[in-house]
Amino acid sequence: MxxxxxxxxxxxxxxxxxxxxxxxxxxxxxxxxxxxxxxxxxxxxxxxxxxxxxxxxxxxxxxxxxxxxxxxxxGINHFADRTLSELRAMSCLRVPTIREKSASKFQSASSKVLPAYVDWRDEKCVTDVKNQGDYCGSCWAFAAVGALESRYCIKTGELMEMSEQELVDCDSEDHGCCGGFPYSAYKFIFEKGIMASSHYTYKGRAAGCRFKHKKAVPLNITKFYQMSGEENMAAAVASDGPVTVGFAVSFSFFFYSEGIYDDECADYPNHAIILVGYGSEDHEDYWLIKNSWGPHWGNEGYAKVKRNANVCAISDMGAAIDLQ
Incomplete structure (x- = not known):
């Protein structure tokens, strides 16, 4: 040679x-x-x-x-060794019933001028990013609780962590670690109440209900409701605080790191996240979302998703709860 x-x-x-x-x-x-x-x-x-x-x-x-x-x-995060089937199995948003679909929906006043930028973290009214765990499809509970925590802080000035585990264990209309619907979680909280996470800690698996009414956080709920349409959602986020939304997660979203996401989606919403704000970057409108996959995912647990384009059906399954 x-x-x-x-x-x-x-x-x-x-x-x-x-x-x-x-x-x-x-x-x-x-x-x-x-x-x-x-x-x-x-x-x-x-x-x-x-x-x-x-x-x-x-x-x-x-x-x-x-x-x-x-x-x-x-980015290469904690999901990087998972198979596609394992990632798909993390779906945790159940399909709403006909009754739930027909429930009243929030409608914004179209003439209202909204601020160009909202981020409720600036007001110290967003709790730390949490992790639902590898084997519990409880995103619905984390989204419902996370938005409630913020709205409670906005009304009272107290940022308190509340119990996702209570919803997993006690909300019989949802399916614990097998998925749920944030709107019905709000119905449960309205009817029964919710405890602080310090009194009912998260386990990452379903167990027997241990709710104690006398330890429930004092809430003055005026209404809970669904919403659709990104204009309505922006109005609700700007005026009242974070809201929950469904999101059609596909492979690429599991490995989002930074920038404005506008890529592939699943065929239907299969995950619940929280809109904690919105804004624009380089002339591109975005939502600021908080996830429940821990701080190693995304940008320390957060992501920007393209706004006013219904990316991954983000505008189809919104829900919120109002406090006095």
Whole structure:
């Protein structure tokens, strides 16, 4: 073999070895960061294959984002070793009943001039990002409670964490870790009340109901309602506080990192999130959303989603609760 060819082959092999070593290092660092442990060597091999596949997708997407061909970036987070079927199984929003669909809906006054920018975090009325856990489809409870926490703070000046676990355990119209509907969660809270999370802590699994009325947070609820349409939602967020919405999550959203999301969606809303504000960036309107997948997801648990385009059916299943 010609010396030049031998040198080229050796260079290629060395580069491959260094790339493999770097990939090994990245894998170990990722496992450490997210405290990933596997029961068997075979499971780790399968999880690493999934992780490498996700890494490739993320890197290819981010090249397009760097070129201005995508409006958001992706990241390798704690979901990176999950299979597509496992991610799909995280769906946690149930289909509303006919009665729920026909319930009264909020309608904004179309003549009202809305502020250009709203972020309820600026008012110190948004609780820390929470994590529903890997094996409990309780996003509906986290969305309902998170929006209620903010509206309670807006009315009283007290930022208090309330109990998602109570809804998982006690709300019989919903299905605990198998999904629910924020509007019916508000119906339950209106009729029964809700305890502080310090008195009813989150377990990430369904258990027997332990609600105690005497320990319920004193709420003065005037109404709870559904809404649709992004104009209505913006009016509600600006005037009264955060609202819950349904969102049709598909693969790419699980790995959102920053920017304004406007990509692929599922066929129907399968996840519940909270609108905590809105604004515009580089002449693009966006929603500021709070998720329940922990602070390692997105931008410390938050994301921007394109507004006034009904991205992933975000305008179809809104719900809120009003306090006096």
């Amino acid at each position: 010609h010396k030049a060819n031998i040198l080229a082959l050796l260079t290629s092999l060395l580069a491959g070895a260094l790339a493999a070593q770097l990939l090994d290092s990245e894998w170990q660092a990722w496992k450490t960061k997210f405290d990933k442990k596997y029961m068997t060597a075979e499971e780790e091999v399968l999880r690493r294959e999934r992780w490498e596949s996700t890494l490739k997708i993320v890197m290819e997407h981010n090249k397009l984002a760097d070129q201005g061909k995508k409006s958001y970036w992706m």
